[in-house]
Amino acid sequence: MLLAELEIWHTRPTVPTRRVALGHMVLPVDPAPGFGGLLIGAVIAAHLGGIDDDQIGDVHRLINEVGDGQRVVQPRLRHRFQIDRHGLAVSHHRLVGDGDEIHFDFNSIGTDLSQVLGAVYAAERLAPEHRRGVLDVLQKSARWRGPIGASFIAHLAGSQTTTLEAMADPLGWALGILGFELGSKKPSNREVTRAFRVQMREVHPDHGGADIDAAKAMSDLAEARRILSAKD
Known part of the structure; x- marks a missing residue:
């Protein structure tokens, strides 16, 4: 089951010009961070280690600018963002559900920097009311050092439970775990x-x-209690 998808178009590594564009995007972000937020964050975390150390600071600044709704001056990090995709190659990134488990499927053929920039620009395309909420996820992703798996998802989502049901509808899942009638008031x-x-x-x-x-x-019960006890 496809949960989120992001296409990043970019110049090929052998081409001297550097361009980034966005293609097909399926990025649900409600409830936050949503499957879309998880995928954007995962693309950043998976590729940030492959870029030069002296570019890391500018990536963090770019994430903050996008989260604040600022205009991003082009070119950025020696890449120019554009709408036209003619002549560009494409990398596909997906978040997939398999039974009650979720996992990432990365198919990157461009540079690590082009993937990171594409993910940040994808966050910029989110509605303003969602973009700011995804900012924390992007910064967490940019600081992550470890495998891109269940522990990473739990870190971004702030949850110890990473099943598909719990991620798709945390409130409904928590009500069911603690024995409350589904659809009832909190x-x-x-x-x-x-x-x-x-x-x-x-x-x-x-x-x-x-x-x-x-x-x-017991872990699920504790997580369900945390979700239902959290302030709105």
């Missing part, structure tokens, strides 16, 4: 705490819960 913190304690007793090995599933079940 319960009070007292109701959440009471449901959390009841469910924890049921899954805990000391009360008959299965040892093999207890750790995940």
Whole structure:
């Protein structure tokens, strides 16, 4: 299942001119950071290590400018952003759902810098009310050092649960985990705490819960409690 997609068009590495353009984009960002925000961040994290150290600071400045809605002066980092894609090569990046798991599918044929710039410019194309919310995700991605997998997704989303259902509808998932009726109004913190304690007793090995599933079940319950207890 395709969850998010980003096409970045760019000049080929052997061509002296440097151009970046955007193609097809499917970037849902609600609820934040959304699958689109995760994909943009992953493209940055996966390619930032391949650019020169003296360019890292300008990437961070560019991300801040985009988040603040400032006009980005061209060219930037020796690349010019353009609308026309004639004569350019294309790299495809996708976030895919497989069962209840999600993973990234990168197909980069351009330079690392062109991928990073394309991802930042994709964030610039988001609606203003979403763009600022994605800024934190981009900065986290630019500071990430590690594999682009489940731990990375949890880091960006601020969640310990990275299943497809939990990422697509955190509130609905949390209601179901704690035994509340789906579609009901958000319960009070007292109701959440009471449901959390009841469910924890049921899954805990000391009360008959299965040892093999207890750790995940308790982690999910704690995450569901965090989501439902968070202030709007």
